[in-house]
Amino acid sequence: MNKYYSITELTREFGVSTRTLRFYEDEGLIHPERRGRTRLFRSADRRLIMEILRGRRIGFTIAEIREIIQVYKDPPGESGQLRLLMKRVEEKRDELRQKRKDIDDTLEELNNVEEACLTRLAEIGVST
Amino acid sequence: MNKYYSITELTREFGVSTRTLRFYEDEGLIHPERRGRTRLFRSADRRLIMEILRGRRIGFTIAEIREIIQVYKDPPGESGQLRLLMKRVEEKRDELRQKRKDIDDTLEELNNVEEACLTRLAEIGVST
DNA sequence: ATTGACTTTGACGTAAAAGTCAAACTTTTG
DNA sequence: CAAAAGTTTGACTTTTACGTCAAAGTCAAT
Numbered sequence: 001m002n003k004y005y006s007i008t009e010l011t012r013e014f015g016v017s018t019r020t021l022r023f024y025e026d027e028g029l030i031h032p033e034r035r036g037r038t039r040l041f042r043s044a045d046r047r048l049i050m051e052i053l054r055g056r057r058i059g060f061t062i063a064e065i066r067e068i069i070q071v072y073k074d075p076p077g078e079s080g081q082l083r084l085l086m087k088r089v090e091e092k093r094d095e096l097r098q099k100r101k102d103i104d105d106t107l108e109e110l111n112n113v114e115e116a117c118l119t120r121l122a123e124i125g126v127s128t
Numbered sequence: 129m130n131k132y133y134s135i136t137e138l139t140r141e142f143g144v145s146t147r148t149l150r151f152y153e154d155e156g157l158i159h160p161e162r163r164g165r166t167r168l169f170r171s172a173d174r175r176l177i178m179e180i181l182r183g184r185r186i187g188f189t190i191a192e193i194r195e196i197i198q199v200y201k202d203p204p205g206e207s208g209q210l211r212l213l214m215k216r217v218e219e220k221r222d223e224l225r226q227k228r229k230d231i232d233d234t235l236e237e238l239n240n241v242e243e244a245c246l247t248r249l250a251e252i253g254v255s256t
Numbered sequence: 257a258t259t260g261a262c263t264t265t266g267a268c269g270t271a272a273a274a275g276t277c278a279a280a281c282t283t284t285t286g
Numbered sequence: 287c288a289a290a291a292g293t294t295t296g297a298c299t300t301t302t303a304c305g306t307c308a309a310a311g312t313c314a315a316t
Contacts, residue, residue, distance in 0.1 A: 008262070018263080023304060037264055038312075058230045059187050061302075071241065079252050086245045089238050096238075100231045102186045103224050110217050110224075113199065117214045124207050136292070144274095146293080151274060165294055166282080189272070 005041040013046075014053060024052060027062050029069060058099065133169040141174075142181060152180060155190050157197060186227065 007018050024030050025039070030048055032039040041049075048069070055065040076082055135146050152158050153167075157180055160167040169177075176197070183193040204210055 006262080017305075019304060019306085022264090027303095036312080039263085054230045054233065056303095057227055058234060063302095075244065075248070077248070077252075079249060082245050082249050082252075086242055089242050089245070093235060093238050096231050096235055099185055100228060100235075102182045103228050103231070105182065106186060107221060107224055107228075110221050114214055114217050116203065117210045117217070120203070120205070121207060121210050124205075124210075134292080147274060147276085150294090155273095164282080167293085184273095191272095 003043070005043075005046055007039050007041065010041055010046060010049060014049060016053070021049070024049070024062075027066065029062070029066055058096070131171070133171075133174055135167055135169070138169055138174060138177060142177060144181070149177070152177070152190075155194065157190070157194055186224070 007021055010016075010021060011018055021030070021039075025032065029052055030041075030045055032041045032045050034040065051069075052065055055068065060068075071085065076085055135149055138144075138149060139146050149158070149167075153160065158169075158173055158176055160169045160173050162168065179197075180193055183196065188196075199213065204213055
């Protein structure tokens, strides 16, 4: 327990390059420890990387991901800031709901494409 | 009916720039008519643009969008091609399902953030 | 003690998807 | 008819998110 992960261990697990992880560090998303100059990743870093990659998959920019991490690390205490944050959260949710609808619609279409393929294959199958 | 849309009409409707629509034409996604040099968009073009933008929102590249349009315009007839297409469709579906799950998870998190904000605001509200 | 695997920084390159700007042409409207 | 508004092509620029070396350092194992 309390294991360290090497950079290549994580690149293999997540299918990203070392360049990507170093880029995320440069961008201030992760802060692995060091032994000398070598990066040592803890499981907290690993979990954070998982969240970063999830954000990436749904199309968040680095800046947006950084912002989200920031909110978790140090949530605002002042009421104006809190209201602003809630507004931003609302906007993000609307965006994500739209995106989910887009995905559902597209999944429907892909179903249709697949069916059309099967139908066509059956037709061909009969005639060969 | 059978109305023409001007390029700026569509840019305003969809919140994109003229550059974007011309770019989509250069990329072979749309083929508006011309009167002289001026582009004239029909409602079929308009609908296609809507689909393109939906693809964009869910993170499809131009190449992927072009591919999808291509399949609709002229579906493959040969069984090897059909099977290949079905495989690609399956992959896309897996990808979209993952993305959907990512979105749901993130929506959950945003709910938590909002609740935390409300709680904090209530605390502050009491003390002011 | 050298081979091989892994890691570092730093610099430069790249692909995708537009943004920006210039110079010219058309169309509409006051 | 003259100005304003809209449109065109073409060229160059920008941003994001890394990729791709190069040159050097570290570490384990043979």
